Amino acid sequence: MDGPLDTRVTVRSAAATHTADCVVFGYAEGELRVLLVRRAVEPFLGHWVLPGGAMAETERLEETARRVLLELVGVRNLYLQQVATYSAPDRHPVRRVVTTSYYALVRPEQHQPTALGYLSEVRWFPLSEVPPLGFDHSTLLADAHARLILHLRTRPLAFDLLPERFTLTEAQGVYEEILGEGLDRRNFRRKLQTYDFLIETEEKRRGVRGGPVLYRVHVDRLRAQLQKNT
Amino acid sequence: MDGPLDTRVTVRSAAATHTADCVVFGYAEGELRVLLVRRAVEPFLGHWVLPGGAMAETERLEETARRVLLELVGVRNLYLQQVATYSAPDRHPVRRVVTTSYYALVRPEQHQPTALGYLSEVRWFPLSEVPPLGFDHSTLLADAHARLILHLRTRPLAFDLLPERFTLTEAQGVYEEILGEGLDRRNFRRKLQTYDFLIETEEKRRGVRGGPVLYRVHVDRLRAQLQKNT
DNA sequence: AAGTTTCTGTGTCAAATATACACGGAATTG
DNA sequence: CAATTCCGTGTATATTTGACACAGAAACTT
Known part of the structure; x- marks a missing residue:
């Protein structure tokens, strides 16, 4: 346990630890995946849970989330959105812990996650293969996924999940995986044509029939677009 | 994740008070209004702020918000939605306070707010006349309003703001006030016709030219509708 | 290397949805 | 009782969404 809690808190109000939990989405091998960690300590020893950490004295929660992600997958500056705050008094079996959840979008192929601290394992799980999680994290995951679908x-979030070069079919795959529904190829491409941040390259993807053209994004324009739709 | 606090976090984890702040929207005299309270204690003595309260030991934050609203406007069971959590270390000048904001919809004519505890005053402000608020509450208000627009x-949230009997023009007024834009009367009514929870009464509004018909809502059907669109 | 398979890339038409718009009737006002 | 103001209604147009088929490119098979 940590040191004594702030004594200035009034008798009646609760002094809770506050944590940030991250629902880290990645796209690999045609599947939407989520990064889970396995606990090496009680409570929920051996259970898979969402990566997270306690808010430090001088941090805001978003910084906590970014710190956790930096330690876990070694990546800065990724797309991060607050989802919700969970405060049921008994959601942690030992003490009072309030958690704010975030979802993050990363490119799995660029970062090797490492299990640090009280974790025994880190793994990418296809969304359909996620086991029941410790704490109320199954709920957090479901809520974050719902929010991601909404967003x-x-x-245009899919491009934060794709590698630097990608085909339009691959982009469509990301959309279909997140939304959980099939899309019409021609209608999908019509929509993409309205995006000014998509840049057609001279290259083609090799090893795929049809020889699809590779695209990349104009990063600044994509950022601007995402800014607009906040 | 809800792990041990001191294993790999080099910084001390923060023990923060956690509060729930309410952005209470009401509709009166053709205007969208928000309920603000005036502080009678430091910090921000004399400043207008959002009503809020500290989370108690056995409460979850939503219960805190409902308790605050019960004390303030004496009403239970109103429409309440979590908006976001604010955790900047310096957002409270004296100690660390993390706040989760909610927006609530109430019928101002049915409830007389009372200033309790450390408050000197309570008042409904038209949204356009809201003064700069204490703490970061101007931000909370803006975010909550944006969320309300989105929702x-x-x-069909407007009917949680209207009195029991209302005309369609009054309903349109609520929409226009929240969205901040004018709507076409005929198109608006066409949309309302798709709602099965609207019930035309035999009464007409007196004192208004044209003698508009009064409507009421089928409460269960409205609840069901709101449930669906969650 | 020739034929086969599979994936890419493209345009049009129909349906649904959203937007613009005007006038007669009812109740109040003076 | 005349004038004013607000209520209540339908249609036509534009925009958006959804369905759908075939030719070309690269890989695969033999």
């Missing part, structure tokens, strides 16, 4: 309908 | 576009 994807109005914001 | 109103997909959910």
Whole structure:
């Protein structure tokens, strides 16, 4: 346990630890995946849970989330969105812990996650293979996924999950995986044509029939677009 | 994640008070209003702020918010939605306070707010006349309003702000006030016709030219509708 | 290397949805 | 009782969304 709690807190109000938990989405091998960690300590020893950490004295929660992600996958500056705050008094079996959840989008192929501290394992799980999680993290995951779906309908988020070069079919795959529904190829491409941040390269993807053209994003324009739809 | 506090975090974890702040929207005299309270204690003595309270030992934050609203406007069971959590270390000048904001919809004419505890005053402010608020509450208010606009576009929330009997023009007024834009009367009514929870009464509004018909809502059907669009 | 398979890339038409718009009737006002 | 103001209604147009088929490119098979 940590040191004594702030004594200035009034008798009646609760002094809770506050943590930030991250729902880290990645796209690999045609599947939407989520990064889970396995606990090496009680409570929920051996259980898979969302990566997270306690808010430090001088941090805001978003910084906590970014610190956790930096330690875990070694990446800065990724797309991070607050989802919700969970405060049921008994959601942690030992003491009072309030958690704010974030979802993050990363490119799995660029970062090797490492299990640090009280974790025994880190793994990418296809969304369909996620086991029941410790604490109330199954709920957090479901809520974050729902939020991601909602956001994807109005914001071009898929490109934060794709590698630097990608085909339009691959982009469509990301959309379909997140939304959980099939899309019409031609209608999908019509939508993408309205995005000014998509740049057609001279290259083609080799090893795939049809020889699809590779695209990349104009990073600044994509950022601007995401800014607009906040 | 809810792990041990001191294993790999080099910084001390923070023991923060956690509060729930409420952005209480009401509609009166053709205007969208928000309920603000005036502080009778430091810090921000004399400043207008959002009503809020500290989370108690056995409460979850939503219960804190409902308790605050019960004390303030004496009403239970109103529409309440979590908006976001604010955790900047210096957002409270004296000690660390993390706040989760909620927006609530109430019928101002049915409830007389009372200033309790450390408050000197309570007042409904038209949204356009809200002064700069204490703490970061101007931000909280703006965020909550933005969220309300977003929600109103997909959910029939306006009827939680209207009195028991209302005309369709009054309903349109609520939409226009929240969205901040004018709507076409005929198109608006066409949309309302798709709602099965609207019930036309035999009464007409007196004192208004044209003698508009009064409507009421089928409460269960409205609840069901709101449930669906969550 | 020739034929086969599979994936890419493209345009049009129909349906649904959203937007613009005007006038007669009812109740109040003076 | 005349004038004013607000209520209540339908249609036509534009925009958006959704369905759908075939030719070309690269890989695969033999």
